[in-house]
Each structure stands twice: as C-alpha cells, then as structure tokens.
Amino acid sequence: MPPIISVKNLTKTYGNGFEALKGVDLDIERGEILALLGPNGAGKTTLISIVCGIVNPSGGTVMVGGHNVVQDFRQTRAMIGLVPQELTTDQFETVWNTVSFSRGVFGKKANPALIEKILRDLSLWTKKDNMLRELSGGMKRRVLIAKALSHEPEVLFLDEPTAGVDVNLRRDMWEVVKQLREQGVTIILTTHYIEEAEEIADRVGVINGGRLLLLEEKAALMKQLGRKQLTLDLTEPLAALPPSLGAFDLTLSEDGQKLMHEYSHNGSQDSISALLAALTAADIHFKDLSTRQSSLEDIFVALVEEKA
Numbered sequence: 001m002p003p004i005i006s007v008k009n010l011t012k013t014y015g016n017g018f019e020a021l022k023g024v025d026l027d028i029e030r031g032e033i034l035a036l037l038g039p040n041g042a043g044k045t046t047l048i049s050i051v052c053g054i055v056n057p058s059g060g061t062v063m064v065g066g067h068n069v070v071q072d073f074r075q076t077r078a079m080i081g082l083v084p085q086e087l088t089t090d091q092f093e094t095v096w097n098t099v100s101f102s103r104g105v106f107g108k109k110a111n112p113a114l115i116e117k118i119l120r121d122l123s124l125w126t127k128k129d130n131m132l133r134e135l136s137g138g139m140k141r142r143v144l145i146a147k148a149l150s151h152e153p154e155v156l157f158l159d160e161p162t163a164g165v166d167v168n169l170r171r172d173m174w175e176v177v178k179q180l181r182e183q184g185v186t187i188i189l190t191t192h193y194i195e196e197a198e199e200i201a202d203r204v205g206v207i208n209g210g211r212l213l214l215l216e217e218k219a220a221l222m223k224q225l226g227r228k229q230l231t232l233d234l235t236e237p238l239a240a241l242p243p244s245l246g247a248f249d250l251t252l253s254e255d256g257q258k259l260m261h262e263y264s265h266n267g268s269q270d271s272i273s274a275l276l277a278a279l280t281a282a283d284i285h286f287k288d289l290s291t292r293q294s295s296l297e298d299i300f301v302a303l304v305e306e307k308a
C-alpha cells in the first residue's frame with residue numbers, strides 16, 4: 001500500500017528569512033504510530049503545520065492519502081485530526097458544543113453517541129456543559145484531543161500532547177491512542193519525553209535544525225538509546241586492562257583510576273555480575289561505583305555530531 005503521508009524534499013523559509021525546514025523526506029505508513037523527537041525549535045510544529053495545511057511550504061511536496069495538501073486542502077484536511085501545541089479555543093463555548101461543532105466543520109453528520117464516547121474516554125463527560133474558561137489547563141488539552149477526534153480522522157497529529165499534563169491524562173491519552181491504532185488510525189506525535197516514544201511508537205524520527213536526522217524502527221533505536229554506563233572508582237590505579245577482562249566492553253581512564261563499562265538497559269544484570277566476578281578474580285578492587293543512562297539530550301548531541 002502507498003504511504004498515507006508522503007513528504008518529499010520539504011523546505012520552509014519563514015517570512016523573516018528563517019529556514020525552519022531544510023529538505024525533509026518522510027513516508028508514513030497507514031496505521032503506524034510515529035514519534036517525532038527534537039529539541040525546541042527543531043521544526044516539528046512547522047512540519048506538522050504544513051502537513052495540516054496551516055502553513056505553506058516553500059518547496060517540496062506533501063501528499064496525504066494521495067492528495068496534495070496545498071492543491072487539495074479541503075480533502076486532506078478532512079482526513080486529519082490535529083491536537084495543536086498551543087491552546088486555541090473559544091473560551092465561552094461549552095465542551096459539548098466545541099467538540100460537536102468541530103465535527104460539523106468537516107461536514108460530518110451529527111453523531112451524539114460518538115461525541116459522548118469521546119468525552120467519556122477522555123474523562124470529560126462530567127464537564128460537558130462547562131464553558132472552556134471554567135476548565136483547568138489539562139482539561140482544556142483534553143478538549144483539544146476530543147475536538148481533533150470528533151470528525152473521525154484517518155490521521156491524528158498530537159503536537160506535544162503531554163507537555164504539562166498530569167499522569168491521569170497521560171494514561172487516558174495513551175488508552176485512546178491504543179484504541180485508535182486498533183481502528184487503523186495513523187498517529188504522529190511530537191514529544192520531548194523518550195519514555196513516551198518508547199511506550200507507544202512503532203517508529204521514531206529525530207529532527208534537529210530543520211533536518212530529519214534519523215528515522216528508525218523503535219526497537220532498533222531503543223537499543224542505541226538505552227545505553228548505560230557503569231563507572232568504577234578503583235582503589236589502586238591500573239596501568240592497563242588485564243587480558244582476562246577482554247570479553248567486557250571496558251574503557252580505562254587515562255589516569256588508570258576509573259573503569260567504564262557500557263551496557264544496554266535490558267538484560268544487563270548477568271553481564272554486570274560476570275564483570276564484577278571477573279574483577280575480583282583479577283584482584284581489581286573499587287571504592288565506589290556509579291551508573292548513568294544516556295539522556296535524550298546526550299542522544300541529540302551524539303546524533304548531531306555524528307551526522308554533522
């Protein structure tokens with residue numbers, strides 16, 4: 001099957017001359033969940049806004065369901081649900097009306113049963129008659145999600161859906177995302193939290209400086225991301241690594257005082273106990289130990305350096 005979204009050599013230069021996208025190619029398969037990671041200002045929202053037809057591209061093409069997002073704006077937009085990063089809703093409208101009207105905007109027949117299900121799934125049912133200005137920030141975000149789902153889109157964009165929301169909303173949201181995926185909805189989300197990508201995505205893309213630096217199956221990426229480092233502070237400095245430790249992924253610091261061991265975050269316990277046993281056998285002792293896990297920031301830095 002052809003990809004549901006196909007982005008080719010997409011560029012965006014804003015009116016002030018800023019190049020926010022520098023040639024992005026991206027195919028998104030029907031039914032997949034893609035997480036886009038990237039630091040502030042990477043170009044994630046710009047990319048999403050172009051696919052949704054809110055921002056005009058400067059070059060390249062974007063097709064959604066075989067239609068061009070510029071020429072066939074109405075058709076492509078109707079296929080898409082967008083939960084924007086910024087809260088923009090009429091504060092004096094009720095939750096029920098906001099969500100129901102949104103369905104109407106896309107020319108779909110009223111479906112109160114569906115709206116009720118959406119509101120219940122997002123724990124908004126008890127607030128259905130409240131005006132938006134009477135809701136908390138997290139509840140307003142739920143309304144945006146409900147709104148985006150009201151016209152039963154084939155593709156759902158969630159732009160930083162969990163920035164500043166509590167554990168409950170996260171849980172509700174991932175529940176809804178899982179249900180949608182079972183219905184075959186394609187989901188693209190941006191996030192700064194690697195755990196979110198880890199939990200939900202099939203593929204992960206990393207954007208930085210207007211370029212897609214990496215696009216990979218999550219399983220492959222997590223192997224790379226989940227590296228941990230164990231550092232042992234030795235009681236006596238070592239001149240060199242003894243051959244008996246050759247089987248372990250070890251690095252000795254220049255002063256010979258520290259041994260560093262890299263391992264992956266899953267299934268690592270055996271290798272660590274084997275390492276400690278081998279150290280004891282080699283009569284190498286340590287006075288302290290610490291571990292650190294590569295953070296998203298490390299990963300970005302590593303990626304940016306690697307591809308630069």
Ligand SMILES: Nc1ncnc2c1ncn2[C@@H]1O[C@H](COP(=O)(O)OP(=O)(O)OP(=O)(O)O)[C@@H](O)[C@H]1O
Pocket residue numbers: 014015016018019020038039040041042043044045046047085
């Ligand atoms: N309307 C605009 N005019 C000029 N520059 C813009 C405009 N909108 C965005 N930019 C710039 O384009 C770059 C990418 O912005 P974008 O909002 O796409 O980033 P982002 O990856 O979504 O970041 P964040 O994680 O902070 O949401 C930024 O440097 C931003 O300042």
Ligand SMILES: [Mg+2]
Pocket residue numbers: 044045046085159
């Ligand atoms: Mg953004």
